[in-house]
Amino acid sequence: MKTGEFKDIILSNYKENGRVFPWRTNLDPWGIMVSEFMLQQTQTERVVPYWERWMERWPAPVRLAQASLEDVLREWSGLGYNRRARYLKETAVRIADSHGGIVPASPDQLRELPGIGTYSSQAIACFAYNYPAVFIETNIRAVYIHFFFQDKAGIQDAEIFPLIKETLDPENPREWYWGLMDYGAELKKITPNPSRKSAHYTRQSRFEGSLRQVRGAVIRSLVSDGPCDRDTLKARTGIGDSRLDEALSALYGESMVAEKDGIYRIP
DNA sequence: GTCCCGTATC
DNA sequence: GATACGGGAC
Numbered sequence: 001m002k003t004g005e006f007k008d009i010i011l012s013n014y015k016e017n018g019r020v021f022p023w024r025t026n027l028d029p030w031g032i033m034v035s036e037f038m039l040q041q042t043q044t045e046r047v048v049p050y051w052e053r054w055m056e057r058w059p060a061p062v063r064l065a066q067a068s069l070e071d072v073l074r075e076w077s078g079l080g081y082n083r084r085a086r087y088l089k090e091t092a093v094r095i096a097d098s099h100g101g102i103v104p105a106s107p108d109q110l111r112e113l114p115g116i117g118t119y120s121s122q123a124i125a126c127f128a129y130n131y132p133a134v135f136i137e138t139n140i141r142a143v144y145i146h147f148f149f150q151d152k153a154g155i156q157d158a159e160i161f162p163l164i165k166e167t168l169d170p171e172n173p174r175e176w177y178w179g180l181m182d183y184g185a186e187l188k189k190i191t192p193n194p195s196r197k198s199a200h201y202t203r204q205s206r207f208e209g210s211l212r213q214v215r216g217a218v219i220r221s222l223v224s225d226g227p228c229d230r231d232t233l234k235a236r237t238g239i240g241d242s243r244l245d246e247a248l249s250a251l252y253g254e255s256m257v258a259e260k261d262g263i264y265r266i267p
Numbered sequence: 268g269t270c271c272c273g274t275a276t277c
Numbered sequence: 278g279a280t281a282c283g284g285g286a287c
């Protein structure tokens with residue numbers, strides 16, 4: 001596949017079948033940032049209603065910076081990976097305190113913020129400021145593997161990056177990446193996930209019966225029904241003693257839960 | 268069971 | 278490089 005032909009396919013598909021999301025219609029950098037936090041490991045369809053409520057309630061970083069973690073987690077409840085909510089709030093505080101309330105435009109500055117790694121720093125710079133970043137995530141990976149590594153296994157991202165750089169539209173990287181992601185998402189519906197052939201592909205551990213599940217139940221109980229002692233928490237959630245203590249200990253260590261005089265709450 | 272627009276931590 | 282981290286949809 002020639003890269004010129006490849007680019008035509010991706011862009012024409014985007015023109016005809018490109019997805020519409022609120023964070024694509026409204027290009028406010030804060031909205032883009034919120035969407036990228038929520039989209040880390042969470043499907044777009046699930047994110048949409050959360051994003052709408054979130055932006056209604058906290059339309060700017062300085063607003064979220066003033067919110068309590070309890071309110072933030074309550075709004076996040078159901079999205080999963082609750083630490084992301086805390087990172088987003090901490091990032092909002094940093095933006096309010098050190099960036100004049102403005103979402104930074106450079107990937108290097110974004111990368112310094114809590115909860116923002118190699119992917120998100122590049123993606124936010126690209127989508128918020130149309131910066132021609134070179135980055136990869138699951139849908140982009142699927143697209144390049146599908147078109148350029150059809151018969152190969154154990155593909156390294158390092159092999160894909162040169163192609164991403166070569167095919168990137170420096171004039172409009174934002175639309176180009178939207179197109180890539182949309183094509184990748186579509187691809188996975190009609191073929192076995194090409195990303196399985198990536199060297200970086202890993203299966204997720206079982207959720208049912210996991211500590212992850214227990215932790216989620218603890219957070220959900222504390223934000224929906226308020227602070228309480230351990231026995232009340234046990235009664236509310238039906239979690240066994242050892243699992244409950246294990247979860248509480250881990251959450252306490254991550255500052256996701258606080259404890260005073262035997263009463264647990266969101267810090 | 269599979270998948271999800273990854274990050275932090277070791 | 279490996280592992281933990283939610284939760285819902287299909």
